[in-house]
Amino acid sequence: MISYLIKSKKENPPYELIADQKIIIASLTNEDLIKKSSDKVQFHPIVPNVEEYIRDLDRFGLLGMARKRLRGLSIFNLISISILILRNMPDFLTSMATRIKIMAELELLKYKRKPKRVYLHPQMTDMALAFDYPDMIKQFCSHVQGKSIQPAIMTNNLAEILKRLDDWALSEKIVPVIACPINNLGWMMKPNKKKVERLVRNSKRTIVGFNITCDGTISEQEAIRYAEKQGVNELIITKSI
Amino acid sequence: MILITGASGFIGAQLVADLLANNHKIRCFVRSSSNVSHLKRIAKDYGKEGLMEIVRGDMTDEHSIVRSLQEVQAVVHLAAATSEQVHDKKHAWDVNVGGAKRLVDSCKKGKVKRLIVVSSESCKRKVRGVYAETKARADEIFMKSSLEVTIIRPTLVYGFGGRGLFAKMKEYIETLPIVPIIGDGNVRLSPTHVEDVSFAILQALKKNKSIGKDYDLTGAEYLTFNRFVEEIMSALTIKKKLFHIPFNITFFMMKMLSLVLKNPPITIDNLLGYKQEIISHSNLAKRDLGYKPIGIREGIKKTIFPTTNAKVKKVAIIGLGKMGLLHASIINSIKGAKLVAVMDKNKKQNEQLKSWNIDVPFFTDLDIMCGAMDIQHIIACTPPSVNRSIAEVCAKRNISLFVEKPMAASLKDAEYMQKLFKNKVSAVGYMLLYAPTFAKVKDLLNVVGKIEEVRAEALLSRVFKKHKGWHYTKQSAGGGAVITIASHVLSLLYYYFGLPKTVTAKTFYKYCEVEDAAEASFNYGGFRANLFTSWSKKGYPLLHERIIIKGSKGEMTVDDSSITLDMKKEEAYLKGATRIHKSEIVDSSDIYIGRDGYYLQDKSFIGGRSKTTFKEGLDIQNMINAIYVSASKKKEVLI
Numbered sequence: 001m002i003s004y005l006i007k008s009k010k011e012n013p014p015y016e017l018i019a020d021q022k023i024i025i026a027s028l029t030n031e032d033l034i035k036k037s038s039d040k041v042q043f044h045p046i047v048p049n050v051e052e053y054i055r056d057l058d059r060f061g062l063l064g065m066a067r068k069r070l071r072g073l074s075i076f077n078l079i080s081i082s083i084l085i086l087r088n089m090p091d092f093l094t095s096m097a098t099r100i101k102i103m104a105e106l107e108l109l110k111y112k113r114k115p116k117r118v119y120l121h122p123q124m125t126d127m128a129l130a131f132d133y134p135d136m137i138k139q140f141c142s143h144v145q146g147k148s149i150q151p152a153i154m155t156n157n158l159a160e161i162l163k164r165l166d167d168w169a170l171s172e173k174i175v176p177v178i179a180c181p182i183n184n185l186g187w188m189m190k191p192n193k194k195k196v197e198r199l200v201r202n203s204k205r206t207i208v209g210f211n212i213t214c215d216g217t218i219s220e221q222e223a224i225r226y227a228e229k230q231g232v233n234e235l236i237i238t239k240s241i
Numbered sequence: 242m243i244l245i246t247g248a249s250g251f252i253g254a255q256l257v258a259d260l261l262a263n264n265h266k267i268r269c270f271v272r273s274s275s276n277v278s279h280l281k282r283i284a285k286d287y288g289k290e291g292l293m294e295i296v297r298g299d300m301t302d303e304h305s306i307v308r309s310l311q312e313v314q315a316v317v318h319l320a321a322a323t324s325e326q327v328h329d330k331k332h333a334w335d336v337n338v339g340g341a342k343r344l345v346d347s348c349k350k351g352k353v354k355r356l357i358v359v360s361s362e363s364c365k366r367k368v369r370g371v372y373a374e375t376k377a378r379a380d381e382i383f384m385k386s387s388l389e390v391t392i393i394r395p396t397l398v399y400g401f402g403g404r405g406l407f408a409k410m411k412e413y414i415e416t417l418p419i420v421p422i423i424g425d426g427n428v429r430l431s432p433t434h435v436e437d438v439s440f441a442i443l444q445a446l447k448k449n450k451s452i453g454k455d456y457d458l459t460g461a462e463y464l465t466f467n468r469f470v471e472e473i474m475s476a477l478t479i480k481k482k483l484f485h486i487p488f489n490i491t492f493f494m495m496k497m498l499s500l501v502l503k504n505p506p507i508t509i510d511n512l513l514g515y516k517q518e519i520i521s522h523s524n525l526a527k528r529d530l531g532y533k534p535i536g537i538r539e540g541i542k543k544t545i546f547p548t549t550n551a552k553v554k555k556v557a558i559i560g561l562g563k564m565g566l567l568h569a570s571i572i573n574s575i576k577g578a579k580l581v582a583v584m585d586k587n588k589k590q591n592e593q594l595k596s597w598n599i600d601v602p603f604f605t606d607l608d609i610m611c612g613a614m615d616i617q618h619i620i621a622c623t624p625p626s627v628n629r630s631i632a633e634v635c636a637k638r639n640i641s642l643f644v645e646k647p648m649a650a651s652l653k654d655a656e657y658m659q660k661l662f663k664n665k666v667s668a669v670g671y672m673l674l675y676a677p678t679f680a681k682v683k684d685l686l687n688v689v690g691k692i693e694e695v696r697a698e699a700l701l702s703r704v705f706k707k708h709k710g711w712h713y714t715k716q717s718a719g720g721g722a723v724i725t726i727a728s729h730v731l732s733l734l735y736y737y738f739g740l741p742k743t744v745t746a747k748t749f750y751k752y753c754e755v756e757d758a759a760e761a762s763f764n765y766g767g768f769r770a771n772l773f774t775s776w777s778k779k780g781y782p783l784l785h786e787r788i789i790i791k792g793s794k795g796e797m798t799v800d801d802s803s804i805t806l807d808m809k810k811e812e813a814y815l816k817g818a819t820r821i822h823k824s825e826i827v828d829s830s831d832i833y834i835g836r837d838g839y840y841l842q843d844k845s846f847i848g849g850r851s852k853t854t855f856k857e858g859l860d861i862q863n864m865i866n867a868i869y870v871s872a873s874k875k876k877e878v879l880i
Contacts (some may be wrong), residue, residue, distance in 0.1 A: 157832050
């Protein structure tokens with residue numbers, strides 16, 4: 001299964017050109033893409049959109065950022081998100097895990113149809129890893145699972161996260177899918193290619209490969225061949241426009 | 242081999258550290274749902290990973306207990322359904338009483354004779370809650386068994402990392418305008434520090450005369466609850482009024498809350514314990530075990546400002562903004578390094594770190610932090626104008642210092658800092674020197690032949706209106722686009738070509754008090770390096786840094802993702818364009834956090850091998866300063 005992650009450095013990219021791929025891994029940076037895609041397109045969102053939050057905070061301040069996030073939500077959705085925040089008080093004020101869960105919910109509300117899978121942003125996963133903070137992943141996964149959506153986490157540190165999930169007692173039932181860099185050059189396969197290859201082959205979880213072409217350094221066909229050889233059948237291909 | 246049941250808990254973690262420090266081989270018995278990453282971290286910090294095993298099991302599952310006892314000579318039994326978890330009474334009985342029976346039977350089956358049980362002072366109460374009752378029953382089972390049992394009954398246990406009464410009171414003191422106290426606060430208590438409990442267990446394991454005895458453990462003195470709270474306030478240098486709530490009202494409120502909340506602020510068991518003053522004596526422990534409890538003042542200090550005996554590099558971070566948070570996460574991931582304290586002038590910033598589950602001592606004053614904690618390295622993520630005063634404190638105390646780029650807000654400050662750190666470990670956060678592509682260029686400079694021209698740019702779409710914050714004031718930041726976004730590129734020019742002879746520069750102001758853009762032309766003798774920077778350039782949502790190096794044999798273009806070599810004829814590389822993506826460059830970092838370069842940069846600093854010490858930082862500061870001087874004088878200036 002191949003899905004596409006659309007990246008653009010342009011402010012107004014021509015999203016309509018790629019809006020008909022079958023599965024698109026998207027974050028709310030691609031709000032236009034979400035709107036312009038046909039109904040046949042499935043979205044697997046990456047939440048929360050960390051870079052966008054930081055940029056918006058810089059540009060618009062806290063209130064401006066909140067306004068931007070809430071813009072376009074129906075009254076019903078606004079009420080439901082408010083209830084969720086209230087139900088999670090006071091943790092919402094003190095726990096990043098709870099905040100991320102609510103940010104994820106807020107972003108999911110912007111998709112027209114319920115996605116089948118939602119990814120936790122790699123920066124969040126890797127920060128949870130660095131801070132030894134299982135709650136981040138636990139809360140995200142159980143919240144998403146509670147909505148009958150398959151939770152997935154993205155990471156740049158597969159070996160370390162697998163070890164830590166075990167330490168944290170988060171089984172494959174709780175975290176069934178992990179997306180990580182898989183490529184023939186071993187780029188971003190931390191700590192090294194051999195170890196990641198071995199772990200991928202032996203993992204009970206579904207492993208999804210990303211960074212497979214190393215920004216076009218490897219051809220798509222070659223990248224897919226390599227990934228399949230490692231037993232990775234789900235891939236994310238990055239399309240730059 | 243020593244088996245520790247309930248090793249992942251508060252006392253367990255301390256005991257694990259102490260047993261490992263004493264080179265004991267241990268097996269930690271934990272539930273299948275328990276987080277054990279902190280135990281692994283302890284073993285790693287002590288360099289004793291080989292001495293620790295983790296087995297998952299449950300006190301309600303006898304098979305798992307029997308399995309865990311293989312090759313075990315002694316058991317330390319800490320596992321319990323604690324007073325915080327006794328909302329399920331049946332479970333509490335099953336774990337505490339049933340678990341005791343199963344452990345005794347399993348020990349008999351496994352031929353393990355020696356058993357140290359950590360019980361509770363609450364067993365001695367007349368009116369007992371579920372926890373106290375089950376613990377008392379369990380003690381009877383242990384003592385009636387034919388095993389070589391020692392029971393240890395500490396009073397209220399406190400220490401760093403605990404989540405009990407001490408942690409709650411500390412939180413109330415720090416966050417509430419007044420401190421709530423149940424009753425008149427004259428009830429006496431003698432809390433036991435967790436290190437003392439662990440010490441007593443270790444001694445009991447060593448000394449056979451402890452077999453068949455039970456030991457009460459107390460702190461060094463008894464004090465009223467009011468004084469206990471006042472001592473915590475004094476250690477925290479906080480003065481707040483105490484607000485006494487009548488016991489019956491609290492009891493009623495908690496009874497109601499316990500019907501609704503899974504984790505009420507105080508459990509009924511805790512309340513019962515609070516009401517019934519028990520005076521215990523640790524004379525027997527003092528005589529048999531050499532028990533010497535620490536005084537309350539020292540205990541509180543140790544709890545608020547914990548120290549570690551592990552041989553790790555102790556790191557503190559100043560400034561808990563975005564960069565501070567990133568460095569904290571990286572330090573937490575470097576093997577052999579430990580984040581031991583944080584400091585920020587703004588108390589609220591600590592909440593940010595706490596929300597990520599990092600609870601280390603927080604300070605608002607650098608001198609106080611350095612006095613209270615054992616710190617070897619400091620990472621300062623502060624406005625450049627503050628770095629000078631931080632350097633003074635660190636130099637005086639012989640603490641290695643890393644400052645985020647640029648080194649200082651002025652050349653004078655940078656010169657002063659360099660003098661202070663002449664023979665000390667220092668670093669400036671020019672992380673692009675560690676990023677794979679930019680670092681690789683240094684090895685490839687010969688490939689393009691004699692350098693003829695260099696073009697460098699640092700562009701960002703950020704400032705299109707007047708902005709607030711320290712980045713946008715001359716006094717705090719020292720400048721605008723040059724200092725904030727172009728200093729990285731300047732560090733690369735310095736890294737590749739050294740210090741230029743002269744510079745001619747222009748600065749442009751549109752939105753801010755500091756420059757929004759700048760042009761600079763550095764004279765390197767045989768060639769010029771031209772820089773353009775702007776934070777008000779459309780089309781660059783992410784910081785774009787690029788350097789083009791034109792040489793006699795070809796041209797090299799480098800940015801964050803790749804190096805492109807365009808050779809005039811075939812030599813080391815083919816004629817025409819060759820792209821080297823960062824994926825094709827060996828990257829020695831074994832973990833990825835934030836962005837390429839950060840991890841290696843911090844690791845190099847901790848290891849004392851930074852690419853940019855204050856010496857190099859001063860040279861780069863010289864280049865920055867020369868840009869401003871040239872722009873203001875409107876002429877070429879010497880560097």
